[in-house]
Amino acid sequence: MANVSQGFTVVWNGVTLGEVVSVSVDGMSADVVEVTPRSATRQSGKIYSAADVDYGSVTVGVRLANGMQITNVGLTGSLSINGPNASWSFGKTIFESLGWNAAVGELQQYQATFKIGA
DSSP states (O other): OOOOGGGOEEEETTEEOSSEEEEEEEOOEEEEEEOOOTTOOGGGOOOEEEEEEEOOEEEEEESSOTTOOGGGTTOEEEEEEEETTEEEEEEEEEEEEEEEEOOTTSOOEEEEEEEEOO
């Protein structure tokens, strides 16, 4: 039996995903647009503003089927990640994709990706 990934737990829509072996939060970014007025002086510097914000996605690898049903793909719900020295909480996520694999000598593993909404 593998250990939960460094003590992390992941809960999606009230379901604790079983035996987390990997979790990553990726792709959080904002497009930045220069909005400096023509009347600005060189000393005042350039002014920037955030345009589109992408809150990224969360990818989770687990070895138990808790919450890993194909009927969850496309559903929305909250997602929280808790563990030593890190805690993430997202009020709105979409269960974007689900994968599964099994190999000789290895345990079955599910991989789920959640798109983070605003």
